[in-house]
Amino acid sequence: MATIVKGKDIVQAKRKELTAHVAQLAQKPNLTIIRVGEDAGQLYYEQACHRILGNMGFEVASVSLPIDTDQATFNQAFDQVNNDHGVHGILLLKPLPSHLSDDYASQTIRAEKDVDCFGEKNMVKIYQGDFSSYLPCTAQACLDIIDALELDLKGMRTVVAGYSLVVGKPLALALMDRGATVKICRSTTKDLARECRDQELVISAMGQAQMIQADFVNEQAVVIDVGINEAADGKIVGDVAFDAVQSKVKAITPVPGGVGTVTNFVLAQHVLRAYQLLNK
Ligand SMILES: Nc1nc(=O)c2c([nH]1)NC[C@@H]1CN(c3ccc(C(=O)N[C@@H](CCC(=O)O)C(=O)O)cc3)C=[N+]21
Secondary structure, eight states, rough: OOEOOOHHHHHHHHHHHHHHHHHHHOOOOEEEEEEESOHHHHHHHHHHHHHHHTTTEEEEEEEEEEETHHHHHHHHHHHHHOOTTTEEEEOOOSSSSSTTTOHHHHHSGGGGGGGTSSSSSHHHHHTTTSSOOOHHHHHHHHHHHHHHHTTTOTOEEEEEOOTTTTTHHHHHHHHHHOEEEEEEEOOTTTTHHHHHHHHSSSEESSOOOOOOOOOOOOOOOOEEOOOOEOOOTTTTOSOHHHHHHHHSSSSESSSSSSSHHHHHHHHHHHHHHHHHHOOO
């Protein structure tokens, strides 16, 4: 039986501290979420942000644009949020509809407001090995879970399955920076089971339910499930076949209640940092 790694246990004490800190500020730190369309995963995250950051004393606002918004209108809406002095952190929900590019937003976002690290300035730093600025919240959440488990990443055989700009790629770079031996896979990797089977740490961020099965893992493995997928019955599930895998491995994060919970807390930390940077 695996240790079930609950996000709540990792963030609970720190959440109290952060809430107390926020209560003492002159003004509520503001997170503004920009969403185009009505994607289920994005709405789920957005609602969680409103509820959880709201309860911690943040001000959370949403700018919701229709799915057929054109590029000029999108850029204009982005400018408005980026230039608004009342906004401290910006979360642009991904993915955007395929007819829209985030090039303009990524090139112009004020680095201090870039709490999910999609802007070019912050992204380049990560590529250069400078992790002093923001890391995307979900990638940071995985590192926080690794730290809570006190895993020694030096030389650790690690698979990152999934290579998105918001999770897989920055996470792989951060793990390499900490000395891990990182193998990057994706859902189309030939024989993914074979690539995962002898790994000490398996992180799945592919966004496909039931991808990681019991024969992908060994008894010593730690499994971090980043996936957020909607099952046929409307429930949210991860990338890992949880019941089968948890009976075999050393430790595993559940969905919901695992990485997502920590992601939300990291976002709150980043918005507080944005507030501090902008009020210096
Ligand atoms: N630019 C960008 N960054 C993202 O990080 C991003 C995104 N776009 N688009 C959508 C997906 C989805 N996602 C979630 C993160 C946390 C929860 C979450 O907080 N879940 C909690 C609680 C949910 C609840 O209690 O309702 C949990 O799993 O325990 C959910 C979903 C981030 N995404």
